[in-house]
Amino acid sequence: MKPGRVVASFDSATGMLRALSRFLHGRDVPLIGQGPATAEPVASALLGAANMLPRRLQERAYAASGWAEAVPPHKVGSIRSDELARWVTGHYPRRRGQVAFVGSANGALIHLCAALAAPWLPQTLLIPVRRRGVRPDEPREDLRHTRAAGQALLSANPDLVLHHMHDANQDRLMIAGMTYFRVKWRRLPAAYRRYLEENLAPGGTLVVADCGLRWPVTEVDTRYVFQHGALGGATRDEYQNGGPRVADYLRRYGSPHRRWDYPPVDGQRPEAEWGFEPGLLPDLQELAARNGWRLARMSFAEPEHLSPVIADLYREWYQHRGLPADRLLAECFLLLEPWWTLRSGSVPYWMVFNSEPSRASLTGYLDRADPFEEIRLLLFSHGVESVGLATIERWREVLARASKIGVFTGIDTRAYPRDFASLARAHRELAQIRATVPMPLPMDWPTAEKYLADRDELQWDTEANGNTSAR
Amino acid sequence: MSLFRQDHVVDDLTIAGHRKRGPGSAVVCVHGAGVSSRELLPFVDALGERHDVWAIDLPGFGASDKPDRPLTLSALADVVAAWVDQAGLERPCLLGASFGCQVVVDVAVRHPEAAAALVLAGPTVDPRGRSPWRLVGQWLRNARGESPRMTPLNIADYRDAGLRGVLAAFGESIRDRIEDKLTHVSVPTLVLRGGRDRMVPQPWAEEVTRLLPYGRLVVMEGLPHMTPYRDPGGVARCVEDFLSEVAV
Structure with missing residues (x-):
């Protein structure tokens, strides 16, 4: 095969x-x-x-x-x-x-x-x-x-x-x-x-x-x-x-x-x-x-521990480039759009799944971060009203945290979590955003490494020529 | 308290007003291109439970006097500002529906003292659809989602305004560059979009909100362009929430 x-x-x-x-x-x-x-x-x-x-x-x-x-x-x-x-x-x-x-x-x-x-x-x-x-x-x-x-x-x-x-x-x-x-x-x-x-x-x-x-x-x-x-x-x-x-x-x-x-x-x-x-x-x-x-x-320790780290990294990067950095793209499971994230000047926050713990992790991030004017949400539909599923109403509360625009992207809220069209519509709707920014040159690795090594959510260990160091 | 008619004279023209006098602050509704306040009356009735709500007919439309020639958008905006003064309202919230959004934005930019807040229900015209043919196409596609009960009202409105008046209003809506004015609106503004509005695409509604210094977008799922007619109670609740938030 x-x-x-x-x-x-x-x-x-x-x-x-x-x-x-x-x-x-x-x-x-x-x-x-x-x-x-x-x-x-x-x-x-x-x-x-x-x-x-x-x-x-x-x-x-x-x-x-x-x-x-x-x-x-x-x-x-x-x-x-x-x-x-x-x-x-x-x-x-x-x-x-x-x-x-x-x-x-x-x-x-x-x-x-x-x-x-x-x-x-x-x-x-x-x-x-x-x-x-x-x-x-x-x-x-x-x-x-x-x-x-x-x-x-x-x-x-x-x-x-x-x-x-x-x-x-x-x-x-x-x-x-x-x-x-x-x-x-x-x-x-x-x-x-x-x-x-x-x-x-x-x-x-x-x-x-x-x-x-x-x-x-x-x-x-x-x-x-x-x-x-x-x-x-x-x-x-x-x-x-x-x-x-x-x-x-x-x-x-x-x-x-x-x-x-x-x-x-x-x-x-x-x-x-x-x-x-x-x-x-x-x-x-x-x-x-x-x-x-x-x-x-x-x-x-857990998959979502990396999400606020990278969201903040993007935010700082936009600010350094003189861009507003007030737009959040919350992504779910395999609904990911790295190209449109950068094109739309969005800060990415990735969630493991559409469940309540993931919603709470996003809310926790919003509690700590400076406010966002815009929040876009991609939600994966797995077809099951499973234990711990975060309902559309709960997601609406998250979107209400945006000061200007809080929107579901590509989601039929009445069909969720059986909204299979979101697999096609998520990208389609995201790609229609009119506020775009130039694509950046790649981020400088030593700067990124220093940033990552300094974050409390991560443990950063390096080995070179047999010597080990940890931060 | 029920709906009643209360007219004012502005620049020698009688401006027809429909009012429901609720206890709260004043809200003045401005209709779309070629139509009149007819389509807004159910909404006035709903929001009038809590606010002092008006729907006025722009000169040349509905029950208002017809000027010698159709007025330009800025002239319509001047009339609205003068009407606010004449009616003795102190900085009301101005609510535009469709083309009415373009009128109230023009009022807010050139007469900042006339409004304390704006509501833009289905703000036209998307710059990417700014051609007569595209507008007609969008209008036809949207029409499928509108309530069939609105059609006789539209027909009566077009009859009142006459062909010249209707075409002039559509012409003004296409010529107006609302996107250039939005950044100069200095009051809190609620942007409302029906989730199935074919005349106001979602990316345009977002762009409108983004350009407004104090904008906030609410998408009402499943609704067409004329949200206040299709769901007067729902839109009234939205507007009430917004007004209590911005303390108008």
């Missing part, structure tokens, strides 16, 4: 890879990078029509779209991680730079990379695998049915760790007919090595994006863990022990269960989607030492 068909196109890592690589090619991100801008009106009309279907039909269509791009179980053993790595590096232009990133997926990181015109190589990719005969609320059954496929994947790819993941809350529709295999490289693939050697200049800095988020898991086998639940609206305790919100959610979706039955937890590991697996570090250290690069480790 072609690597592009193996990896999920609707995932955070792939969405971010597309957004950044398109930016580095000087392009924006229509249709979440999946099609040309000329197709947007048609896609927007078709998806808009889908928004009007009866709810059951919508949910089935959404689930079917996910299933259609999942890998049949018998083909999982033929997936080769080297090909996936080549597919990743193939996205980027060949260009020598002073800095490159590798590691955790993170929307704020994508804006940092865009500002620096630097590439980012993801440690984690999502391989969706088709599966039958399991209800979404039965994580234990999911593992039982797909464990063999997981083991086949691992025996063919000794450089991967498999984080088999099951989130019956937020991925309810997607996991109806498939399961999520998130794979993390624990050894640096040859294609990454080659790409970095060709594109990172001698004396350059290789930065490890190290998200420290961990999650309770079940150890299934060597290099194979199973993760029940995910970062979002429900708490870890709710995933493990249930509770009134979980019971209510399961009742609303007609589930016979009132809590989830999952395999026993026996440890904690880097979170499947966002966490950094440190097994990759020795290879990165060796590569940096051999090429005369500095290796920097940018550690942050």
Whole structure:
């Protein structure tokens, strides 16, 4: 199978890879990078029509779209991680730079990379695998049915760790007919090595994006863990022990269960989607030492901890350029627009998802930051009224924080969280903004590094020629 | 208290006014191109519960006197400013609907003492749509979203104004460069846009708000261009909130 068909196109890592690589090619991100801008009106009309279907039909269509791009179980053993790595590096232009990133997926990181015109190589990719005969609320059954496929994947790819993941809350529709295999490289693939050697200049800095988020898991086998639940609206305790919100959610979706039955937890590991697996570090250290690069480790406890750091960085950068810096673009999950962020002179604030904790993190940032005249909000629709979903009314309260213009961008508020047209309309509406500013030259790396090293939200460790220092 | 008619004479022309005298501060509504205060009366009725609300017919339209020749936009604005004085209102809030926004912006810029706040409901004309044909196209596309009950009112208005008056008003709306004036509006201004308004695209409504030194945008989802007619209660609540916020 072609690597592009193996990896999920609707995932955070792939969405971010597309957004950044398109930016580095000087392009924006229509249709979440999946099609040309000329197709947007048609896609927007078709998806808009889908928004009007009866709810059951919508949910089935959404689930079917996910299933259609999942890998049949018998083909999982033929997936080769080297090909996936080549597919990743193939996205980027060949260009020598002073800095490159590798590691955790993170929307704020994508804006940092865009500002620096630097590439980012993801440690984690999502391989969706088709599966039958399991209800979404039965994580234990999911593992039982797909464990063999997981083991086949691992025996063919000794450089991967498999984080088999099951989130019956937020991925309810997607996991109806498939399961999520998130794979993390624990050894640096040859294609990454080659790409970095060709594109990172001698004396350059290789930065490890190290998200420290961990999650309770079940150890299934060597290099194979199973993760029940995910970062979002429900708490870890709710995933493990249930509770009134979980019971209510399961009742609303007609589930016979009132809590989830999952395999026993026996440890904690880097979170499947966002966490950094440190097994990759020795290879990165060796590569940096051999090429005369500095290796920097940018550690942050949770994905959204990077968001205010990068928002402030952009704000200072605009101010330094003599621009107003009073426009905020709040982005969600894979709805990212690095090109239009800069074109519209917007400060980017990235949120993990559309849930209440993400809304609270954005509100917390607004409480601390100088007021914004304009706030634009992109919201990802996952089709589920999941536990902890932030309602449209709650998002309206955020928009009311803008002193002049607080607007949903590309969102049909009546259809949310089943607004599938937002995938096409988010970029389309954003691109119509009339207040544009000139695109800047890339940000100076030493200035950015000093700024990042000084921020309390991050831990910044550097290694050069065997010496380690931390700030 | 119900709606009643109260006329004033400005520059020898009788200006028809419709008023509902609520307890709060004064709000004066100015209609769009070629039409009259007919379409604004349900809104006057709703907001009049709380504010002293007027809707006036510009000279040449509705029940007001017809001047010898159609007035230019600045002449219409001068009449509005003189009317405010004549009616004895002290710095009311001026609310424009469609072309009425262009009139009240002109008033606020050239007669700063005439208004304490503005409401721009569907501010025309988007500079990128500034041609007669584009305007007609936008008008036709928007018409599908408007209430069918508004059509007989429009017809009566066009009959009152006559073809010459209607065309002159549209001509004035196209010639006016509202974008040059917005930065000079020194009072708090609420910009209202119907989410389905085809005459005022969202990027233009945002640009209007951005250009205003004290602007704020509210998008009323699902509504067409004539928000005060389609949802008089909703628009009245919006305006009330705005007026209580800016303490007018």
